[in-house]
Amino acid sequence: MxxxxxxxxxxxxxxxxxxxxxxxxxxxxxxxxxxxxxDLWLPYDYQSIDLRSRLQPPVWLExxxxxxxxxxxxxxxxxxxxxxTSIQISLLVALLGTLIGAVIGTLLGLLAAHFRGWVDDLVxxxxxxxxxxxxxxxALAVVxxxxxxxxxxxxxxxxxxxxxxxxxxxxxxxxxxQHGYAVAVRTLGAxxxxxxxxxxxxxxxxxxxxxxxxxxxxxxxxETSLSFLGLxxxxxxxxxxxxxxxxxxxxLTAWWLATLPALVIFFTTLAFALLGDWVRDKLDPTSx
Amino acid sequence: xNLLYALQKxxxxxxxxxxxxxTVFVVLRLSGDPAIYVLGLDADPLALDAFxxxxxxxxxxxxxxxxxxLNCLQGDFGYSYFEERDAIEAVMERLPATLLxxxxxxxxxxxxxxxxxxxxxxxxxxxxxxxxxxxxxAGFSLPNFVLGIFLIMLFSVTWQxxxxxxxxxxxxxxxxVLTMTVAEAxxxxxxxxSAMLEVLNQPYMRTARAKGLRWHQAVYRHALPNAAIPLVxxxxxxxxxxVAGGVVTESLFAWPGLGRLLVxxxxxxxxxxxxxxxxxIACSMVLTNLVIDLLYGWLDPRxxxxxxxx
Amino acid sequence: xxQQATTVLxxxxxxxxxNLHCAFKSSKRSSLFGPYTLIHAVNGVNFDxxxxxAFGLVGExxxxxxxxxxxxxxxxxxxxGSVEFRDQELVGLxxxxxxxxxxxxxxxxxxxxxxxDPRMTILDQVIEPLIIHHLHDADKRRQLAQxxxxxxxxxxxxxxxxxxxxxxxxxxxxxLARALILQPELLVCDEPISALDVSIQAQIVxxxxxxxRDMGLTLLFISHDLSIVSHLCDRVAVxxxxxxxxxxxxxxxxxxPRHPYTQALISAIPKAEPGAxxxxxxxxxxxxxxxxxxxxxRFNPRCWMATERCREQVPALESDHSGHAVACFExxxxxxxxL
Numbered sequence: 001m002x003x004x005x006x007x008x009x010x011x012x013x014x015x016x017x018x019x020x021x022x023x024x025x026x027x028x029x030x031x032x033x034x035x036x037x038x039d040l041w042l043p044y045d046y047q048s049i050d051l052r053s054r055l056q057p058p059v060w061l062e063x064x065x066x067x068x069x070x071x072x073x074x075x076x077x078x079x080x081x082x083x084x085t086s087i088q089i090s091l092l093v094a095l096l097g098t099l100i101g102a103v104i105g106t107l108l109g110l111l112a113a114h115f116r117g118w119v120d121d122l123v124x125x126x127x128x129x130x131x132x133x134x135x136x137x138x139a140l141a142v143v144x145x146x147x148x149x150x151x152x153x154x155x156x157x158x159x160x161x162x163x164x165x166x167x168x169x170x171x172x173x174x175x176x177x178q179h180g181y182a183v184a185v186r187t188l189g190a191x192x193x194x195x196x197x198x199x200x201x202x203x204x205x206x207x208x209x210x211x212x213x214x215x216x217x218x219x220x221x222x223e224t225s226l227s228f229l230g231l232x233x234x235x236x237x238x239x240x241x242x243x244x245x246x247x248x249x250x251x252l253t254a255w256w257l258a259t260l261p262a263l264v265i266f267f268t269t270l271a272f273a274l275l276g277d278w279v280r281d282k283l284d285p286t287s288x
Numbered sequence: 289x290n291l292l293y294a295l296q297k298x299x300x301x302x303x304x305x306x307x308x309x310x311t312v313f314v315v316l317r318l319s320g321d322p323a324i325y326v327l328g329l330d331a332d333p334l335a336l337d338a339f340x341x342x343x344x345x346x347x348x349x350x351x352x353x354x355x356x357x358l359n360c361l362q363g364d365f366g367y368s369y370f371e372e373r374d375a376i377e378a379v380m381e382r383l384p385a386t387l388l389x390x391x392x393x394x395x396x397x398x399x400x401x402x403x404x405x406x407x408x409x410x411x412x413x414x415x416x417x418x419x420x421x422x423x424x425x426a427g428f429s430l431p432n433f434v435l436g437i438f439l440i441m442l443f444s445v446t447w448q449x450x451x452x453x454x455x456x457x458x459x460x461x462x463x464x465v466l467t468m469t470v471a472e473a474x475x476x477x478x479x480x481x482s483a484m485l486e487v488l489n490q491p492y493m494r495t496a497r498a499k500g501l502r503w504h505q506a507v508y509r510h511a512l513p514n515a516a517i518p519l520v521x522x523x524x525x526x527x528x529x530x531v532a533g534g535v536v537t538e539s540l541f542a543w544p545g546l547g548r549l550l551v552x553x554x555x556x557x558x559x560x561x562x563x564x565x566x567x568x569i570a571c572s573m574v575l576t577n578l579v580i581d582l583l584y585g586w587l588d589p590r591x592x593x594x595x596x597x598x
Numbered sequence: 599x600x601q602q603a604t605t606v607l608x609x610x611x612x613x614x615x616x617n618l619h620c621a622f623k624s625s626k627r628s629s630l631f632g633p634y635t636l637i638h639a640v641n642g643v644n645f646d647x648x649x650x651x652a653f654g655l656v657g658e659x660x661x662x663x664x665x666x667x668x669x670x671x672x673x674x675x676x677x678x679g680s681v682e683f684r685d686q687e688l689v690g691l692x693x694x695x696x697x698x699x700x701x702x703x704x705x706x707x708x709x710x711x712x713x714x715d716p717r718m719t720i721l722d723q724v725i726e727p728l729i730i731h732h733l734h735d736a737d738k739r740r741q742l743a744q745x746x747x748x749x750x751x752x753x754x755x756x757x758x759x760x761x762x763x764x765x766x767x768x769x770x771x772x773x774l775a776r777a778l779i780l781q782p783e784l785l786v787c788d789e790p791i792s793a794l795d796v797s798i799q800a801q802i803v804x805x806x807x808x809x810x811r812d813m814g815l816t817l818l819f820i821s822h823d824l825s826i827v828s829h830l831c832d833r834v835a836v837x838x839x840x841x842x843x844x845x846x847x848x849x850x851x852x853x854x855p856r857h858p859y860t861q862a863l864i865s866a867i868p869k870a871e872p873g874a875x876x877x878x879x880x881x882x883x884x885x886x887x888x889x890x891x892x893x894x895x896r897f898n899p900r901c902w903m904a905t906e907r908c909r910e911q912v913p914a915l916e917s918d919h920s921g922h923a924v925a926c927f928e929x930x931x932x933x934x935x936x937l
Contacts, residue, residue, distance in 0.1 A: 020422075132304070132577065134532035137550075137569050144554040144562045145315050180712035187671060188727045188776070189700030199715050221431045225536050228433050229551050244437060248540065251440055251452060262437040266430055273429030 021278055024271035031268060035091045038084040043069075046085040046238055050076035055254045071256050073247070083261060086240045089233060094219040097157025098212055101219075104158060105165025106208060110196060112166070113173035123170070127163040135160050136225060143231050153223075153232060160222055161215045168211055172204045210280055217272035224265055240265050293585050301578040308570040312563055313356050317349070360567075366560030375560035379546065379568070385455060386538070386545030390530050392461065393468040397526075401473035402519075405480025409488065410507070420477060427474025432533050436467040436540045453542035464541045468533045472526060479522050483515040490514075520583055527576045531569055610685075611646035612784060612816050613670070618643040618679035620665050637889045639665040641840035642679075644915070649783070652810065652817040654831030654848065656824055656863070658885065662840040663820045667786050670818070671705050672696055683784070701731055704777035708789040710769035714761040720772045721747070721757040727780050746775045749812075750805060767798035771805065778809065786818045791826065803830055824867050828852045833921075836860045839888060839896045842915060846922035856922070856929040858901050895926070903928040 050072065057064045058071040058079070070079035112123035130138075139156055146152060173196075176182045182195055226232030227241030235242070240261045247258030347355075359366075366375045408420040443450040443463060450459050487493070488511055496506040531547075538547035546565055553561040620640040640662045647653045655663045668674035670681050672688065681688040683703065691699075707713040714723055724743040728734055734742065747757060750771040761769055770790060777785060787806070791799040803826055809815060821827055827834055828848055835845040836857065844857040855861045862879040881900045886892055895913050898904040907927055917923035 129304075129307070132573055133570050134528040134573075136532045136535060137566060140535070140550060140554050141312075141315070141562060141566045144557060144559060180709070181715045183673065184705075184707060184713040184773075185715070185726070187673065187700065187705045188730055188780075189697045190726075190730050194730065202717050203715070217429065221429075225431055225433060228431075229536065229539055231551065231554055241433075244433065248437070251437070251445060255441060255445055258437050259441055262434045265434050266438075269429045269431065269434075270426055273425050277425065 020274050024275040024278075027267050027271040028275065031087055031091065034084055035088045038088055042081045042084040044078040044081040046077065046082045047236055048077060052076065055250070057254070058256050058260075070260055071254070073254070073257050074250065079256065079260060082238050082243060083240075083264060086238045086243055086261065087264065089237060090220060090223060090240050093154055093157060093223055093233065093239070094216055096154050097160065097219045097223070098216045100155065100158025101160060101162045101215060102165050102208065102212060105162035106169045106201075106204075108162070109166040109169025109171075110173055110200075112170045113177060114192065114196070120170075123166060127166055130159075130163045136222065139222070139226060140229075140231065143226075148231070148234055150233065150237070153226075157219050157223060160219060164211055164215065165208060168207050169204055172207060173200055176200050176203065213272075213276045213279060217269050217276065220265075220272075221269060290585070294582055297578055297581045297585075301574050304574050305571055308574070309357065309360060309567060310353075312567055313353055317352075366563065375558075375564050378549065378561055379564050382544060382546045382549045385543060386534060386547060389461070389464055389468070389538070389543060389545060390534060392465050393472065393530065394526075396465065396469045397472040397476055400469065401476025402480050404473065405477040406484055406512075406515075408477065409481045409484035412485065417481075421481070424474035424477045427470045428478075430471070431536070432467050432471050433536045433540045435470055436463065436537060439463050439467060453540075455542075455544055460541075460543075464537050464543050467537050467540075468530070471533060472529060475522070475526070475529065480515070480519060483518045484511060486518075487511045487515045517584070520580055524573070524577050524580050528573060531573075610649075612649045612651075612684060613647040613818070614680075614682040614685075615643060615645050615666075615670065616680045616682075618666065618669055618681065619677045620662075620669055620674060621677045622675075635889045638840050638891070639888060640669060643837075643840075643842055645835055645842065645845060647784070647816060647818060649816055650810075650814055651833060652819060652831040654827040654834040655818065655820045655837060656822060656827050656834060657837035658822060660885070660888065661837040662888070663837050664788050666837070667705070667788050667818065667820055671703060671786060673705070697731075701780040702782050703784045703786065704780065704782040706770075706773055706777050706785065706787040706790045709793055710766060710773045711761060713773050714769060716761055719758045719760060720752070720764070723761075723772065724776045724779055727776060731780065733780075743775070743779060746779050747772070750775045750778075750809075751801075765798075766794045767801060770794060770798075770802055774802075774805070774809070778813065778815075781813065782815070784816045784818065786820070788820045789822070790819075792821070792823070799826065806830065824852075824863055836863070839886065839891055841896060841925070842923075843897065843926070844922075844924045845915065846917075846924075847920070850920065850922045854922075856924040857897075857926050858903055858928070859897050897926075901928075 053068065053072050054074055054076045056068050056072040056076075059066055059069050061071075064071060068078050068080070070083065072078055073082070108123050108126070112120040139160070142152070142156055176199070181199060185195055185199055223232055223239065224241030224244070227239040228245040230242075230245055233239040233242055243261040244258045244265070247254070247256075247261070250257050251259075404420055404424075408417045411417050440452050440463065444452040450462055451457075454460055488507075493506060493510060496510050497503070501509070534545065535547035535550060537543070538545045539551050542548065546568075549561065550565045552558075553565070618640055619638065619642060621636050621638045623636060643662075643666055645653070655666065657663050665674055669676050670688070672691070676689045679689065683699065686699075688699070714720070718726075721740070721743055724747060725739045728739045728742065733739070744754070744757065748754075752768060752771055752775075756764065756768070761772070764772070770793075774790075790806075791802050794802065806817065806819075807830065810817060817831075819827065819831055831848045833846065834848045834851045835842045836851070836859065837843065838859050844851065844855065844860045851860065852864060855864050858879075859881075862881050865879045879902075886896070886899065892899050892909075894907075894909040894911055895901070895904070898908040901908065905928065911927075913925045913927050915923050915925040
């Protein structure tokens with residue numbers, strides 16, 4: 001029976017085995033490679049239907065063949081190709097979404113810090129408002145009330161998480177503006193543009209990048225969840241969530257249709273989480 | 289806790305609710321003509337006019353807004369075209385199932401997550417700690433439908449122990465609860481651990497030892513109560529993730545609750561139902577936050593007063 | 599005696615401050631529904647600074663000296679009054695009109711680390727003012743910055759370092775260099791050495807004196823440290839609770855302080871000779887808050903000479919023929935007694 005031990009002198013939490021970090025980096029690198037080069041080597045077009053080889057199992061099971069390494073779905077489409085394309089689309093959407101969110105959030109944060117007054121109040125209300133409701137509900141409502149286009153969806157991904165960028169930017173900009181070099185450069189005669197562009201933003205960049213490493217995987221999770229529900233990326237486009245959603249009904253008969261994309265999602269989000277934690281620990285040891 | 293503090297929080301909550309209801313109204317009106325949604329684009333213009341008149345859509349916008357508010361207060365939230373009955377009925381029918389799922393999940397989350405976090409904090413940097421944190425990272429970084437798929441693969445397909453979907457017996461409850469609990473408990477474990485660690489490092493812990501208290505006494509009497517305070521703040525976040533998780537989990541397991549209703553209503557453009565559910569969720573979040581604010585004010589003497597001299 | 603007294607050394611003062619006020623609403627209220635209390639950080643300040651002069655502004659923390667400096671350079675809002683620089687009115691100027699003036703008036707901060715951008719090398723930071731005001735080309739800018747950094751005592755090897763790699767004294771030299779590269783006429787220094795070690799303080803003060811001579815700078819030096827001010831400045835003004843209570847040539851102020859507050863401050867300066875007579879005047883009572891100033895002369899609750907009149911009326915700043923001004927009813931009497 002272990003007795004309760006006293007905590008030793010404070011040291012940073014360093015339980016990340018480097019092995020896991022290698023795995024994370026490796027997996028994410030693989031994903032990027034697939035996304036970037038996929039068009040060159042994926043065997044089939046993700047939409048090509050082959051009704052003669054429907055629901056073919058992957059090559060390592062009985063009935064599988066090397067012509068469809070990961071098997072086919074109910075329309076005879078090659079699972080490997082669809083996986084590859086899904087990775088491309090999911091990553092692209094998440095990237096665009098994160099960037100849009102970062103730009104909108106940072107801009108609003110700066111505006112709030114610079115103008116104060118009602119502009120600041122408005123932005124703060126927006127931030128509180130957004131943080132108070134689970135975003136997926138908001139997303140569902142938007143999809144319900146408006147159309148289902150891809151453009152709208154990407155914008156939605158962008159709006160997810162803007163409030164964290166805004167909060168960070170506003171806070172750091174405010175403290176910079178009130179004390180220190182921002183005031184000093186102002187007395188030198190610099191214009192606000194110069195102060196924000198040359199002085200404040202570069203100093204905030206670190207915190208923003210850290211936030212991006214948090215935001216990106218969250219965006220992926222949001223997109224896959226919505227696509228899984230059938231309300232995200234719509235057919236004929238495919239996404240990882242999509243594939244799981246459609247494959248769910250075949251779990252008993254053709255389990256690979258849902259499980260393989262699920263595994264890809266699992267490894268990807270896990271890799272981001274492990275890597276992100278580790279990077280954050282390195283960049284800013286004071287934050288837990 | 290100051291009365292002024294409580295009143296201020298209450299006023300803010302009410303204002304937020306009003307804001308939510310108004311936003312829903314605005315979005316509803318912006319999203320297009322309900323008449324066309326229901327009757328179709330090719331419908332006879334006269335029929336469209338009759339529809340609009342029937343539902344008061346031809347009145348000025350302010351009158352519509354007032355009517356809307358009035359309806360909400362009276363519990364009349366519109367008609368579900370898909371289910372062909374009052375929207376509120378459709379929602380109320382599904383509510384118990386969701387409450388059941390969330391309740392049990394919440395219970396297990398607290399029972400598993402908090403002790404795990406405390407244990408990890410007390411055994412800092414040992415393999416127990418590292419394992420717990422690793423598992424919890426995996427837990428909450430995983431979209432819950434992915435976990436659900438894996439569980440189904442394991443319990444339904446491979447071992448054939450549990451049904452893949454539906455409701456009715458306790459067997460149907462196991463996997464949905466498990467799916468949601470893992471993510472939530474992971475969050476709690478991590479948060480509890482850091483709250484405990486912060487508290488354990490405070491000078492008053494050393495003072496407690498100096499007073500002669502044995503270690504576990506100091507933990508129970510000083511560390512735990514103080515660590516509880518920041519935990520209160522994540523309850524709001526927790527409810528939010530419960531709701532979000534519930535939507536996806538219910539859809540995956542075909543659990544007949546509000547989450548599943550929401551998704552199908554969105555797919556079917558059954559706006560009245562969507563509207564109610566969104567408002568209900570938003571209002572319960574506001575309520576939760578209000579309770580937390582009040583609780584926080586009561587628990588933490590540093591927070592609960594709104595002094596005029598400051 | 600209605601005119602506020604001001605002392606002028608030459609005919610055209612570089613800086614003229616008249617009836618300067620800075621009041622702002624605090625977040626406190628006296629009662630739940632009453633108005634927010636108004637804090638008068640600066641309450642009717644008048645002085646002139648002549649070209650080439652070193653003018654010291656002293657007082658305790660919270661007396662308004664820093665705020666006065668900020669008001670002059672448009673870093674805080676003026677509620678009332680006027681500030682003229684070479685006969686040009688500064689209060690109410692647009693941002694655009696301020697830009698050329700920035701070249702002529704510069705500010706040195708108390709905290710050198712905070713005043714420097716942590717991500718830029720010190721060379722770049724000294725070059726930056728030249729870029730902002732579109733002066734010279736890149737090579738010339740570099741050269742000027744390097745020369746100036748050398749003249750403030752920094753070596754070539756240090757020019758590419760970042761602020762956190764330098765010591766406090768070195769950083770303050772960088773801040774000085776940055777302020778001086780535009781060759782301003784007026785340099786406002788707000789507690790520039792308080793954050794530094796005592797041994798370094800002397801170095802910076804010497805540097806300032808040297809720069810004054812070399813560049814013909816006019817200096818407004820703000821500090822709570824009287825011994826430094828007595829070394830550096832030609833004239834001194836003593837502030838208490840937002841008002842100037844005594845002003846005049848530094849020698850006179852220090853050898854013959856007339857206002858009781860000044861006397862208390864000066865008595866607290868540690869004397870250089872051990873065993874020398876040390877009559878410290880300790881002030882009684884709490885320093886009052888600017889939100890709730892006492893009636894009459896603001897110093898009266900702590901003053902050992904206070905009379906009934908002091909508690910009811912506010913004394914005006916009155917000057918004698920030598921330019922030594924004091925705002926105290928009892929000081930006059932005392933002086934007359936001595937004479």
